[in-house]
Amino acid sequence: MPNLFFRGLSHTSISLSLVLLSACSEAPAQPMSGDLTATTATQPSAAITPASDSAQTPQPALSFAEWRTLLRSDAIAAGISDSLFDRAFAGVTPNPDVIRLDSSQPEFTRPVWEYIEGAVSPARVKQGQRLLAQEREPLNRIEQRYKVNRETLVAIWGMESNFGGNIGSYNVVRSLATLAYEGRRQAFWRSQLLAVLQILQHGDTDPEHLVGSWAGAMGQTQFMPTTYNDHAVDFDGDGRRDVWRSSTDALASAAQYLNVSGWEMNQPWGFEVQLPGNFDYALADPDTRRTLSQWQALGIKAVNSTAASLSPESQATLLLPAGHKGPAFLLMNNFRSILRYNNSTSYALAIGLLSDSLQGTAGIQGKWPVGERQLGRHERIELQQLLTQKGFEPGKADGIIGANTRKAVRAFQQQQQQPADGYPSFELLQELRSL
Template sequence: MPIQLLRPLACATLTLHLGLLSACASDHADTPPSAASDTPQEPPRQVAVATPNTTPASPVQSSAPQLGFAEWRDQLRREALAAGIDARLFDRAFAGISPDPRVIAADRSQPEFTRPVWEYLDSAVSPSRISRGRTMLAQHGTTLTAIQQRFGVDREVLVAIWGMESAFGQNIGSYNVIRSLATLAYEGRRQAFWREQLLAALKILQHGDISPERLIGSWAGAMGQTQFIPTTYNQHAVDFDGDGRRDVWNSASDALASAAHYLGNSGWRPGQPWGFEVRLPQGFDYALADPEERRSLAQWRALGVQPVKAPNVAEEASATLLLPAGHRGPAFLVLNNFRSILRYNNSTAYALAVGLLSDALKTGRSQLQASWPRDDRQLSRSERIELQERLARLGFDPGAPDGIIGANTRKAIRGFQQLLGWPADGHPTAELLARLRTQP
């Protein structure tokens, strides 16, 4: 889901940043958020690609509401009317609205266990999704050609996002968006942010794109077949089918064109791939797998990094090295368009899934060559917190012990790995935690 919201989306910490877009509604809509940094996320939270077991979120919660909901709503009404919202429209949108306890439960819970990246990709780039996506490519070929000509974004990428976000329009969520956003603005975390989203949703209604009764989405207010949050919708939604309404709920044309418009404004480069799989030489310095380490393709080649398949990209193109499962798993060079996908959803797993799915839509099957380290045990959230605490005690700086494996934590892990003489890939493992536990 596009986000402009919580993130500064590819954010360094990969989790509660404003500016993201949406959640993967097709697999995870309406589920509680996860704290893992490399799984997809919804506006200010990550989608739960996890087991149902949840633990309370970190103590940084909102304080209890100082006003009753009715008084709070009346204050909001005055603010909305001052911003140009019609009074009758506001009253219609809020008719019968009360806080939704399911939304607060989702906002305040985080799963203890998350699925490893390969299990997420097994689902995201499954044979059935590839097959369905190719059918959608053929069925909407004329529209996709027109969208690609106008916005420059590859049709396969758009269909991959469509499949990831809503199962090609089949699952757009069932929550009343006004109720969800009102609940979060009233008593959720980041109340100011959600208030902004709520006012933006009222502007959508004021514009006449959809009626209050049909304004549905995920529990966090991500909307439509491409799961836009309201502020992103207001900036990037497009009426591509020409019916006078930007209808990302019911019009595949509008939804796909809106996603293309967002990606285009996020720096998408026509004709350039998102990235490609590579092989690394013996003795490679895995510490170079850092988002801040940008080198040209020619420079990576000089270090012995070799594409599995010759890419259609200039040698001077800037790329970073991605090791989503550490040095034992597949390696990728990712380019500018990968970063544009991250702006849609600030999760490396999500962006990788979109990239691999878009490639598979061209050929009919996944073509990943390297194997995933499926015998690796994933750390639980409490173990990730412990790992961060122990790294901090040793003088490394992983940031707040929140269980989120973001840029700071990976840097701290690399520092400890280098101290041990291990491959410094910044990847958290059970073996690494065990070694930390032996330190005084």
């Protein structure tokens, strides 16, 4: 039966039992919330990104040399050779730039439409299409093996490292040692550092070529070390899982990760829709899943024929990335698989739209509210504090607009008989201030 909704439209982490020193102990990091705010800084990917928080950096109780000596004993006990440890740590000292980047939180972030515009630029689309043709043979084999669409893999490749052109230049051992010694979330970073030593022990690369982002994300698809150990693959058959120099290994490793994250081959990540007048915007909630036929019954219409072959019983959620004044999207299961790779809604939306553009699909038809003033970090914190004071529950006042904050905003909007889209606008902050 044809889909009437579209009628008429042409890780398991590495196992290391280590006793953490009390001077370096901290609760394990939590994953990032699916925020809608795109930052200008590069974030670690592959689902290992720790949550940003405003906690004070603990002062080390040991000197770096003392800390390294104890780490060396634990690493050797976990199977790392003493000679490898000494080679990896030769000349390593804490990097003050890494601590600065870890503790800094930008006051202002890019609006989602600017982030999307940069992510899906004509130049990136053109280069991605060229590489789809150039890498056709390995992509054919990767698709066959892992059942993940090539356009999505190339989109991730482009977003994470500009197709291998920018894999980072930080010494990963030095960065992670710095964070494990004196950064926030030291237990998390210590686990990543020990995972890096396992990578070196395995022989996939050497300390001299082990570079990445300031936070330890590595290679052309920016895997964190524990994710690498769980999901990186040697697909070109040279005996090494080389995500730094082998685009084939990097793309196959990303495909393996998406495969175990539930990717559905040849299914869309989602698609743009038009909403009817007087729509209940409170339904734009990630916890609200309905079938396509149910969304259709509410008056929602697809903008194009991208998902024309989908079953009316397919489940989807509604996303309003810029509130009710901006474009709307229905999100399918593959969107959640992308979120497993990098738990940022803006990132996942950019990957979806870039993969569509690589196939020649037209861009977003809806208009972004480009004239609206964006909240700075301190204003977002103030908004959360005001919501708490007025009896709503946005969670910790940390400036991160996650699910709890959006739910609290939605409840306040409903109380004020406003469109309950959960979007934290400047006008909403002004209204909270006036009450």
